Amino acid sequence: MTEERLQRRLAAILAADVVGYSRLMDRDEAGTLARLKALRGEVFDPVTSRFGGRIFKTTGDGALVEFASAVDAVQCAVEVQRELAERNAAVAEDLRAVLRIGVSLGDVIVDEDDLYGNGVNVAARMEGLAEPGEICISENVHEHVSGSLEVDFVDIGAQTVKNIERPIRCFRVRLGPVASVATKALAAVEKPSIAVLPFDNMSGDAEQEYFSEGITEDIITALSRIRQLFVMARNTSFTFKGRSVDVQAVARELGVRYVLEGSVRKAGRQVRITAQLIDGASGNHLWAERYDRELEDIFAVQDEITQVVAGALEPEISKAEFERVRRTPTDNLDAWSQFQIGMHHFHQVTKNGDEDARTCFRAAIALDPSFSAPHASLARTYARGAMTELPEDIDEHFQIALAGAKEAIALDREDAYAHTALGLALQNTDADASIRAFEEALSINPNLAVAHFGIGMAFISGKQPERAISHLETAKRLSPRDPITHLFNGILGCAHFALGDYEAAIEWSSRGGLDVRRRGRIGAMRIAALAQLGREAEMMRERDELLEIIPHIIISRAVAANPGLGPAYEDGLRKAGVPE
Numbered sequence: 215m216t217e218e219r220l221q222r223r224l225a226a227i228l229a230a231d232v233v234g235y236s237r238l239m240d241r242d243e244a245g246t247l248a249r250l251k252a253l254r255g256e257v258f259d260p261v262t263s264r265f266g267g268r269i270f271k272t273t274g275d276g277a278l279v280e281f282a283s284a285v286d287a288v289q290c291a292v293e294v295q296r297e298l299a300e301r302n303a304a305v306a307e308d309l310r311a312v313l314r315i316g317v318s319l320g321d322v323i324v325d326e327d328d329l330y331g332n333g334v335n336v337a338a339r340m341e342g343l344a345e346p347g348e349i350c351i352s353e354n355v356h357e358h359v360s361g362s363l364e365v366d367f368v369d370i371g372a373q374t375v376k377n378i379e380r381p382i383r384c385f386r387v388r389l390g391p392v393a394s395v396a397t398k399a400l401a402a403v404e405k406p407s408i409a410v411l412p413f414d415n416m417s418g419d420a421e422q423e424y425f426s427e428g429i430t431e432d433i434i435t436a437l438s439r440i441r442q443l444f445v446m447a448r449n450t451s452f453t454f455k456g457r458s459v460d461v462q463a464v465a466r467e468l469g470v471r472y473v474l475e476g477s478v479r480k481a482g483r484q485v486r487i488t489a490q491l492i493d494g495a496s497g498n499h500l501w502a503e504r505y506d507r508e509l510e511d512i513f514a515v516q517d518e519i520t521q522v523v524a525g526a527l528e529p530e531i532s533k534a535e536f537e538r539v540r541r542t543p544t545d546n547l548d549a550w551s552q553f554q555i556g557m558h559h560f561h562q563v564t565k566n567g568d569e570d571a572r573t574c575f576r577a578a579i580a581l582d583p584s585f586s587a588p589h590a591s592l593a594r595t596y597a598r599g600a601m602t603e604l605p606e607d608i609d610e611h612f613q614i615a616l617a618g619a620k621e622a623i624a625l626d627r628e629d630a631y632a633h634t635a636l637g638l639a640l641q642n643t644d645a646d647a648s649i650r651a652f653e654e655a656l657s658i659n660p661n662l663a664v665a666h667f668g669i670g671m672a673f674i675s676g677k678q679p680e681r682a683i684s685h686l687e688t689a690k691r692l693s694p695r696d697p698i699t700h701l702f703n704g705i706l707g708c709a710h711f712a713l714g715d716y717e718a719a720i721e722w723s724s725r726g727g728l729d730v731r732r733r734g735r736i737g738a739m740r741i742a743a744l745a746q747l748g749r750e751a752e753m754m755r756e757r758d759e760l761l762e763i764i765p766h767i768i769i770s771r772a773v774a775a776n777p778g779l780g781p782a783y784e785d786g787l788r789k790a791g792v793p794e
Contacts, residue, residue, distance in 0.1 A: 221324040226287035226317060226355065227337035228267065228279040230258070230294070233312045233346040235275035236747070237717040242309065249311050250275075257297050265290035270329050278337070280329060284319045284358035288387065291315045291349045292365055295389055299347060316340025318352040336382065339375035345725065349387040356385045365389065368467060370695060371453045376759075406527040407470040409446035410434045412455040413487070416479040426478040427452075428554030429487065429516060432543075433474070436520040438661035439539040439630070442528045446470055447663040447693030449561070465494020468694065472500075474523055483509045489519050491526055500526055513542045541628070549582035553591070560591060563698055565603065568595040586626035590635045593618030597638035602734040604775050606766045615639035619651075630659035637668045642777055645676030663692040671705055675778040679712035700725070704736035707743075712779050716743040734764065738772040739779065742786025757790050768793045 232238070238246040262269060262279055265286040271278040281287035295315065302310040318340055320333025336352055344350035351359070356367055366388040372381035410433055415426040431448055438445040446468055454464065461473045476489035490502035501522060505515045517540050524531050544550050556574030559567045572595055578588040593615040600611035616639040622632035637651035652669035655662060666689040673682035686706050690699065707723030710716075720743050723736055737760045744753035761767060769787045776783065788794075 222321055222331075223324060224320070225322045225329065225333055226281040226284040226319045227322065227329070227333050228262075228281065228287045228291055229276070229316045229318075229334075229337040229341040230279070230291075230313050231276040231315075231341050233314055234717065234721055236749070237721070238309070238311070240717070245309065246311075249305075249309070253298065253301075253311050257301070258294055261290055261293050261297065265293075270327055276341075278329070278334065280322075284317070284355045285362050287317045288349070288351060288355065288359045288365075289363060291317055292363070292387060292389060295347060295349060299389075312346045314341050314344040314346060315349045316342070316344055316351070317349065317355050319354045319358065320352075335377060339378060339382070340384065342375065342724065343370075343373055343384055344386070348389070351385050351387060353383040353385070366463075369453070369457065371697060373697075405442060405444040406472065407444040407446070408437065408472040408474060408523070408527060409451050409464060409468050409470045410437065411459070411464070411473060411475040412452050413475070413489075414477040416477045416486075417481065422478075422480055424554045424558045425480055425551070427558060428550070429478055429512065431554075431557065432513075432516050433519055433523075435659070436516065436539045436541070437524060439659045440524055440528075440531060440535060441660055442531055442535075443524065443661070444470070445661040445692075447661070447696065449663070449697055450693040450695040452561070453695045453697070461492050462494055462497050470494060472527060474519075476519075480509070485509050485512060485515075487512075487515050487519075489523075491523055509547060512547075538628075543587055544582045544585040546582040546585070549578045549585050549588075552578035552581060553585065553588045556588065556591060560595060561697075565599070568599055571595055584625055586622045586629045586632055589618050589625065590622035590629060590632040593622065593635035593639060594631070597635065600642075601638075601775060604734045604738070604764050604767055604771055606771075608771060608775060612639055612642065628658055630655040630662050630665065633658070634662065634665045634668055637665070637672060641668065641672045641675050642775055645672055645778070648672040649676060661692060663689045663696065666692065667702060667705065670709070674705070674709050674712055677712070677778050677780075679709040679778070682709040682712075701736070704739075707736065708739050708776065708779065711739050711743055711783065714782070716746045719743040720747070735772070735776040738767070738787065738792070739776060739783065741790045741792065742779075742783050745786040745789040746782055753790050757792065761792075770794075 232250065265281065267279040267281050267290055269277055269279050295313065298313060302312065316337050316339065318333055318336035320336055321331055322329040322333045323331040340350045340352055360367065368386040368388055370384050370386055372383045374381045410430060413426045413430045415423050434445060434448050434451065437443055465471065465473055471494055473492045473494050474489060476487060479486040485507055487505045491500045493500055507515055520539065521536050552574050556571040556578065559571035559574065572592055575588040575592040578585060596611045597615040599605065600608050605611060615635065619632060619635035619639050622629055622635060626632060633651045633655035637648045637655065640648040640651060649669060649672045652665050652672055655665040666685045670682040670686040670689065673679065683706065686702055686709065690702050696702065703725040704723045707719040710718035710722060720740060723740050737756065741753055741757050741760065744756065769784060769792050772787055772792065773784050
């Protein structure tokens, strides 16, 4: 066999899966089977055939289809989702058969009537990234279909997915109002709302990216601290980095009224910053300005931009409110620069990125020990590592995080990120103190998505999962395109586990294609939930994957990192065969 030449071909692969299949079967087995049979016979199979698709594999709740054309594959997916949404309009919400669909284009290996290979694997990962009722496609599919179909696409950035070595840039297909039956639109907000897009680096030097990123982040942070405004989170805004965008389309997608964009050019000690505020509904420019200043004046420029923008959005904002948000983080520009380079690494959300970030944060602290921000961010890297990696020295991670957070607060009690770091450091040992820390952070910055996410975790630890859910949903609204949405959804899964709804725990933690290498405590929760549901094959597979990545995991360490889930969690881990 090894000497035989493998038969290969290029193919577009469509992967479809029924959302919540086990829950539907448990609730109404006969009815579910009948509805799925009708879905196949009346919608999926006929539409697939019409677009030249060949179904080469089926399971109880899914199918894989081969197409010769990427355009045909995506058009088929669109029509299936639209027809299904129309049919579901007459069905009770808890009984609807809703699909996720993923489409990829790649090389496949032919084995009689079956197909294998990277093209098939990526399609399955695209399906896992899709929300219920949606379609997610890979970048190479987007290149083939963009401009050929009457649908819009939303770039959701590079995503790290299981068993695929490199991150894959992905796009969501915007299906329009017909498909809204199966999807949830972003809720409108009563406050004036704004997204600050990453300022373009016009310096011609890639190493200056951190500088323009830092200016953007500082403006986002300052605006976020104004209570009268709703400000889109940094992580969502930065998914538009480096792209030519339609500002009105961005405003519609994010559900905001205003967009701020700009550019930065740095040459020696001179800096030029341009900024323009745009009405997202009309596309009209409300304000624009150019600043040519000495490098030492950048904080004053940031303050001026913040004040002008906030005043345009909400004229009644008081002078006292502006004074509250005006903050010069440090007089040492080298320390600020090291901190911004560190944040560039921090936002990669990888173990190596965290290690590089720590080096930069320590350098910033050495340059200016009174600068609060690097202390807080250093603490956050250790708290995040403890929760995602479940390291053998997990207690030491939390102790370092606690010390850094306390130092940051001592230096600046008005630093919301410092209080957030404290909440993260305490959430597995002192839920009440953790909640208080996050509440303090939110009193300073009510738009801080990571603080809403953190207090959600703290409420779970404090055995208040119902309260956790509302904060986690707020975090998702503040940052709907966040690269760590998989963590938001995973912790929502933990909240549902704590409520005893193991199906919902699995369903939520499956959203966003969460990679086992990045889910630590969430992966352990999933194993326990699968064990409690008796889904042994899935449980054993996920347990083995997690043990391969985190070989030192033991029940006591997993429980310590995920308090508040109750006896069922420890019992589930034991049923799954996690070492004592």
